[in-house]
Amino acid sequence: MCLFTSSLAHVKITTMKRYYKRIIFILCFTVMYLGCSDTDAALEGLKPDQNKKHIISLAELYSYIKEYSPFLNDAILNNLNEKYFELSNKIMYESDKYKIYTYFEELLAVINDGHAAVFYEQGSKSPFYFLPVGLDYADGKYYLLYKENNIKIPLGSELIKINDEDVKKYLLNNIAKYIPVKTPHAFENSMIKRLLYSSQNKKIKFTFKVDKNEVNLELKYSIPSEKIGNIKFNKIPDYYDKLNRIYSSRNFSIYSIKEKYALIQIHNFFDYHIIDEFIEKIIPLLENSDRLILDIRKNTGGNSSIGFAILKILTGKTDTEIFSINIKDFQRRLTPFLITLTAIKDKNLKTLNNDTLTKLNSFINDGRLMKTHQLLMPSEEDEVLQEINRLLMQSNEVEELEKKLISAANKYKIENKDITVFTSYKSGSACDNFACFCKELNIRLIGTNTKGATGNIGIFKLTNNFSIVLSLHKTMYNNIEINNKGISPDVFIMDTIEDIKNQNDPCLNFVLKGRF
The missing domain is CATH 3.90.226.10 (2-enoyl-CoA Hydratase; Chain A, domain 1)
Structure with missing residues (x-):
């Protein structure tokens, strides 16, 4: 028994040492990085000043959540800490503006605050591109709400697969991590709306049920966010x-x-x-x-x-x-x-x-x-x-x-x-x-x-000019x-x-x- 306890203690101490070494390494790397020039091979193509701002801003968001969110409990706090550690590593190397934005979405979604939102920096070109179709949710299913005229799939057709995967499974595996609201039906609806925009020219494959047959539709995220409001889509009448x-x-x-x-x-x-x-x-x-x-x-x-x-x-x-x-x-x-x-x-x-x-x-x-x-x-x-x-x-x-x-x-x-x-x-x-x-x-x-x-909200402007909305109390x-x-x-x-x-x-x- 004593031998087992001793071994267990040794394992815990060794694990903790590795954990602290990892944290020290990350901190040292961050400090070194903040002083680096843009010639770093590992960060080639990045503007170091801009990436510094994103690193700092993610830390700001993490701090604001811990300071102000009324939804924190032990489980959520543990998830928040783990997610922040994961994303703070990713953001150091990331040059894609859309992906950087999603890191802020992911961190914010952990706290299950349906009022929470991330707004991209004002005055700069948006990295969001939309599909030439619109999808919606009704009674546990997803369907085609609107489309460009050249798309032959009938309006109202049920969406059953995304990239050859069951639609619900795909959304849970790929989109749910961005969704802060967890209310039944609101969560499912928010996922399908979030699917409608992504990075430029990303491809996606939909499979619809049409007259008992499966019909595929391959699309690109090609419509800039600033133009999406000017397009007249063919839509199901209200x-x-x-x-x-x-x-x-x-x-x-x-x-x-x-x-x-x-x-x-x-x-x-x-x-x-x-x-x-x-x-x-x-x-x-x-x-x-x-x-x-x-x-x-x-x-x-x-x-x-x-x-x-x-x-x-x-x-x-x-x-x-x-x-x-x-x-x-x-x-x-x-x-x-x-x-x-x-x-x-x-x-x-x-x-x-x-x-x-x-x-x-x-x-x-x-x-x-x-x-x-x-x-x-x-x-x-x-x-x-x-x-x-x-x-x-x-x-x-x-x-x-x-x-x-x-x-x-x-x-x-x-x-x-x-x-x-x-x-x-x-x-x-x-x-x-x-x-x-x-x-x-x-x-x-x-x-x-x-x-x-x-409930009442707080609006926080981050160093990278993103704006964050957080609930300040429970209602x-x-x-x-x-x-x-x-x-x-x-x-x-x-x-x-x-x-x-x-x-x-x-x-x-x-x-x-x-x-x-």
């Missing part, structure tokens, strides 16, 4: 293309679908001017409708308070407050922007006066302190103060918003309308919170779970974490490929048939 649209803007689309029914697509919750439009343009169109359907399935998110204001107007419950949604695990420090926003929220500061400025003084100082220590991206002091002033002005907008919604609710008296909301795994952030508000107000949810990626509903779970609907309905091909909306059909 559900709504066949409905009677009576109003359309960048924020809302209204459809008259049946007597006493109105369907309102809410495209985003971006700014407070949406409420003006809702009161002045939308509500008059709803007066003769007893049943309202709010569709947030393609909503791009924004400010949660705007969604709450819309629900208050529609229900007439203007004095309602929601206490079952809360935040948890704020990390050590926040950006000046979030410090101020949190102060306004917590202290119920709604007007700009001397008392407001006194209460905010400690937060302003904290923002300056953070600049001094450069814990976050450098920011000029006057910019911090300008941001604080902007937020204080915004808090005044909140007060005006409350007055407007009370006035609108009293004027139109629409609180007796029956309301249903359509939800999807494709929409999160403010849509997650919107679904929570609906639950609290006993408004029916139909569709799938929401994306499960909500809870009734003490259950929303992140990577989403909000479940009252009735779960998911489109099938056949539904999409035939412009059939099963959620809308369910409501119109009066199945409640």
